Amino acid sequence: MEECPRCGWPQTEVYEVLSRHLTSEGVVSYTRCACGEMQVRVQPYTPGAVVTAGHEPPAPG
Numbered sequence: 001m002e003e004c005p006r007c008g009w010p011q012t013e014v015y016e017v018l019s020r021h022l023t024s025e026g027v028v029s030y031t032r033c034a035c036g037e038m039q040v041r042v043q044p045y046t047p048g049a050v051v052t053a054g055h056e057p058p059a060p061g
């Protein structure tokens, strides 16, 4: 299990999702830890998985 190097928050528990994007590699999620550390995680498409599309958060900036 991976944890945040700054505060030890388990990365399996997402504190806050900033944005989420669908790419050719999978779903790229930008998350922010409880300590403010930003993280980027990629969830590869898996066979049989259903990805809900059509609802995108507003782009920052």
Ligand SMILES: [Zn+2]
Pocket (backbone or CB within 6 Å): 004, 005, 006, 007, 008, 009, 033, 034, 035, 036, 037
């Ligand atoms: Zn942290």
